[in-house]
Amino acid sequence: MRRPALPRRARVSTTLRSGDQLSVRRIRWTLAIFAVLVLATMAKLVEIQVVDAADLAAISERQRARTLDLAATRGRIYDRDGDVLATSVQAATIYADPRAFRATSTPDGLEVPAAADAAEVAEALAGVLEQDVATLTERLERDRHFVYLARQVDHELGEEVRALELPGIGVLVEPQRLYPAGPLAGQVVGFTDIDAKGLQGLEARYDGVLAGEPGTLLLERAPGGLEIASGVRELVPPQAGTDVVLAIDRDIQHVAELAATEAMDRYRAIGASIVVTEVGTGDVLAMASTPGFDPNERGAEDPSDRRNRAVTDVFEPGSTQKALTIAAALDEGVITPTSQLAVPGTIEVAGSRFSDSTPHDGTSWSVTQIMERSSNVGTIQIAQELGPERLEHYLRAFGYGRSTALGFPGESAGILRPHEEWWGTSLPTIAIGHGVAVSLLQLANSYSTIANDGVEVPPRLVLGTVGDDGRLSPARRADQERVISADTAATVRSMLEEAVHGEHGTGGMAQVEGYRIAGKTGTARKPKADAVGYSDQYFATFVGMAPVDDPRVVVAVMIDEPWPYYGGLAAAPVFSEVMEAALLALRVPPDGAGADLSTAVRRAAEQAERIADAEVAAADAAARAVEEGGPGAGDAAAEAPASEQAAGAPAPP
Amino acid sequence: MSAITAPLRRSRPDLDGPADRHLRVVEEPVRRHTLAYAVVMIALFAAAVFGAVTLNALAAGASVDARALERHVGEAERVYAQLVADVATLEDPARVRQAALELGMVPPGPVRHLTLERTLPADGAVPPARTPDATTDPLKPLLSQER
Numbered sequence: 001m002r003r004p005a006l007p008r009r010a011r012v013s014t015t016l017r018s019g020d021q022l023s024v025r026r027i028r029w030t031l032a033i034f035a036v037l038v039l040a041t042m043a044k045l046v047e048i049q050v051v052d053a054a055d056l057a058a059i060s061e062r063q064r065a066r067t068l069d070l071a072a073t074r075g076r077i078y079d080r081d082g083d084v085l086a087t088s089v090q091a092a093t094i095y096a097d098p099r100a101f102r103a104t105s106t107p108d109g110l111e112v113p114a115a116a117d118a119a120e121v122a123e124a125l126a127g128v129l130e131q132d133v134a135t136l137t138e139r140l141e142r143d144r145h146f147v148y149l150a151r152q153v154d155h156e157l158g159e160e161v162r163a164l165e166l167p168g169i170g171v172l173v174e175p176q177r178l179y180p181a182g183p184l185a186g187q188v189v190g191f192t193d194i195d196a197k198g199l200q201g202l203e204a205r206y207d208g209v210l211a212g213e214p215g216t217l218l219l220e221r222a223p224g225g226l227e228i229a230s231g232v233r234e235l236v237p238p239q240a241g242t243d244v245v246l247a248i249d250r251d252i253q254h255v256a257e258l259a260a261t262e263a264m265d266r267y268r269a270i271g272a273s274i275v276v277t278e279v280g281t282g283d284v285l286a287m288a289s290t291p292g293f294d295p296n297e298r299g300a301e302d303p304s305d306r307r308n309r310a311v312t313d314v315f316e317p318g319s320t321q322k323a324l325t326i327a328a329a330l331d332e333g334v335i336t337p338t339s340q341l342a343v344p345g346t347i348e349v350a351g352s353r354f355s356d357s358t359p360h361d362g363t364s365w366s367v368t369q370i371m372e373r374s375s376n377v378g379t380i381q382i383a384q385e386l387g388p389e390r391l392e393h394y395l396r397a398f399g400y401g402r403s404t405a406l407g408f409p410g411e412s413a414g415i416l417r418p419h420e421e422w423w424g425t426s427l428p429t430i431a432i433g434h435g436v437a438v439s440l441l442q443l444a445n446s447y448s449t450i451a452n453d454g455v456e457v458p459p460r461l462v463l464g465t466v467g468d469d470g471r472l473s474p475a476r477r478a479d480q481e482r483v484i485s486a487d488t489a490a491t492v493r494s495m496l497e498e499a500v501h502g503e504h505g506t507g508g509m510a511q512v513e514g515y516r517i518a519g520k521t522g523t524a525r526k527p528k529a530d531a532v533g534y535s536d537q538y539f540a541t542f543v544g545m546a547p548v549d550d551p552r553v554v555v556a557v558m559i560d561e562p563w564p565y566y567g568g569l570a571a572a573p574v575f576s577e578v579m580e581a582a583l584l585a586l587r588v589p590p591d592g593a594g595a596d597l598s599t600a601v602r603r604a605a606e607q608a609e610r611i612a613d614a615e616v617a618a619a620d621a622a623a624r625a626v627e628e629g630g631p632g633a634g635d636a637a638a639e640a641p642a643s644e645q646a647a648g649a650p651a652p653p
Numbered sequence: 654m655s656a657i658t659a660p661l662r663r664s665r666p667d668l669d670g671p672a673d674r675h676l677r678v679v680e681e682p683v684r685r686h687t688l689a690y691a692v693v694m695i696a697l698f699a700a701a702v703f704g705a706v707t708l709n710a711l712a713a714g715a716s717v718d719a720r721a722l723e724r725h726v727g728e729a730e731r732v733y734a735q736l737v738a739d740v741a742t743l744e745d746p747a748r749v750r751q752a753a754l755e756l757g758m759v760p761p762g763p764v765r766h767l768t769l770e771r772t773l774p775a776d777g778a779v780p781p782a783r784t785p786d787a788t789t790d791p792l793k794p795l796l797s798q799e800r
Contacts, residue, residue: 073734076737083741083744084737084738084740084741085741087734087737087738087741088734089731089734089735089738090731090734090735155731155735178738180738180739180740180741180742180744180745181741181742181745181746181747182745182747183747184745184746184747233716250746251746254746254747254750258747258750
């Protein structure tokens with residue numbers, strides 16, 4: 001039976017309605033899914049771009065960007081003439097990444113073989129680095145990511161290692177501190193550690209100035225390590241350290257060190273220190289201490305040799321102190337230059353008896369004669385007139401008991417107790433330089449005050465710094481203070497001249513031909529190191545200035561445990577040698593009654609004759625040694641410079 | 654009677670109406686040079702790309718040159734610093750003294766000082782009458798006999 005057909009319009013309408021609904025439903029589902037996807041994408045975008053943006057950016061930067069630290073070049077240290085005492089050069093540091101010498105596995109479990117064999121690499125490096133193969137192999141096999149193989153070696157050596165192209169081996173450029181003059185002024189300049197941080201001396205004192213500021217270089221690198229040429233490159237250049245100019249004169253420093261070393265040998269001393277200062281400026285032209293050390297090879301030296309004894313060690317000044325006692329008394333009007341004192345052979349104070357080094361039964365001496373003869377008794381008499389309060393005041397004004405303006409690391413302030421704490425024998429002992437302790441620099445500074453017409457000019461080691469423009473920026477000067485009057489200073493200088501040039505002067509060996517010298521000897525026993533009281537050892541000192549009328553230079557010499565131990569015998573000749581060199585270096589015209597031309601010619605001829613005789617003697621000695629066939633004897637004679645044999649070291653007096 | 658309705662008959666367009674009521678005669682549209690336009694655009698794009706690549710390449714080349722120059726400057730600074738150190742080492746007074754001694758030189762004896770007793774022509778002054786011992790060299794100093 002045929003189904004009756006629906007009206008056409010009605011059937012079509014029903015079909016369309018069903019399809020539309022299906023399509024709409026599908027579209028809605030699709031839209032919903034799409035919306036979810038879009039929302040998810042949006043959420044992820046928000047997470048990436050907003051929430052995790054900083055972390056992801058950092059990860060990205062870590063992957064491609066690399067920041068290199070750029071070491072600042074440490075400033076140089078110059079002497080007063082611009083000669084280099086300390087500088088930095090670029091050295092090579094050889095390192096290894098031990099991971100390259102052991103097999104590893106990836107997180108996926110894949111085996112990654114070693115890039116090279118540690119033993120083979122060590123074998124290749126041993127000859128270049130002059131190290132033991134076993135030692136190198138042990139280092140290469142350590143369980144670390146970074147191992148130093150050699151630090152701060154020559155640049156050429158680094159290039160040699162780089163040319164080997166050994167896997168796991170790298171070369172870094174590092175600044176290395178060098179002291180071209182070796183031990184010259186070693187204790188003054190000091191040294192740095194291997195990372196260029198000042199450890200001692202002026203390197204430590206001015207570390208903040210010399211060090212500079214390190215810089216950074218940010219650049220982008222491809223995964224292979226190659227730099228992306230057009231990538232980000234941000235350079236923060238390092239700020240080089242500032243150069244420091246010292247007051248030290250390299251030539252005078254050398255002479256002072258040579259003289260100190262020879263004095264140690266000549267007088268069998270355990271140490272010697274010499275300070276040379278320029279009057280008026282307070283410039284420390286030389287500060288030598290022996291035994292010295294080479295800052296380039298500090299590991300091999302005795303650490304005690306590194307200290308700058310001239311400022312760190314103190315000693316009793318002995319008779320050199322008498323000039324200050326008498327200067328104080330003169331300035332206070334207690335005595336006059338023409339005062340005559342009845343000086344007994346001995347004097348008893350607070351139960352202790354004091355006498356002069358040269359016994360006498362009592363005499364009448366002027367103040368000048370007391371200074372010339374270095375009379376203990378006379379000086380104690382003057383000090384008793386002066387009194388402890390004024391004596392302490394003047395000694396502190398001369399710089400006793402306080403550090404100088406140097407600010408040198410380890411500088412000692414010396415020892416001077418307040419007069420309220422003095423006991424009965426303090427006044428007489430301090431008056432003649434015992435019961436107090438000063439550094440050699442303090443002693444030189446006190447005499448510089450006398451040389452500078454009574455005005456104290458604090459000593460200085462640093463003239464200034466050199467800026468980027470290459471100009472010297474002078475260091476700030478410390479304030480000057482008048483200690484004694486100019487007349488008093490001149491009077492004391494004339495008295496000190498008698499101590500050197502006078503008939504009975506104790507400092508005759510300090511004379512310098514052509515110049516008038518003013519100075520004073522000092523001999524003081526050393527305190528026991530482990531007990532109260534004094535030992536049987538001595539400090540021999542001499543401090544003086546020249547020329548007398550207008551002093552330019554002050555030289556102070558201290559010899560530790562010499563033999564003979566008198567300051568006039570051990571320290572005075574050293575003073576003469578150093579003072580002569582300093583006066584010549586500073587081109588100070590002579591003021592003394594020098595020898596005339598004929599005498600000079602005669603002395604030159606004598607000198608030449610001595611040299612010729614020494615050469616003949618050396619040749620004879622060498623010939624004898626060869627004839628005898630004794631090894632070493634002939635060599636020793638041949639190696640000894642004729643000059644040393646001729647001019648040579650003067651025999652101990 | 655059929656239930657199928659007859660199709661609707663559309664009315665015929667009124668051909669007899671005015672001709673410009675629905676259709677009108679227009680001019681031939683201007684022919685757009687589509688190909689040329691495309692070529693120009695491609696050329697511009699290519700030029701832009703080429704320019705960008707060229708600039709990038711030039712920048713990369715300049716960067717490489719800059720790196721090379723920096724390395725050169727760094728090497729020159731290294732050599733300079735090393736030379737400064739070497740010169741200072743060679744000027745070390747102890748080394749100079751040792752070298753002089755090895756060459757046979759000897760330390761000098763007492764040093765004498767010379768003073769000029771007369772003005773020099775270079776100072777603009779008329780030199781005084783010369784002494785018999787100094788007749789030729791005006792700069793030759795005279796040993797002072799006063800000291």
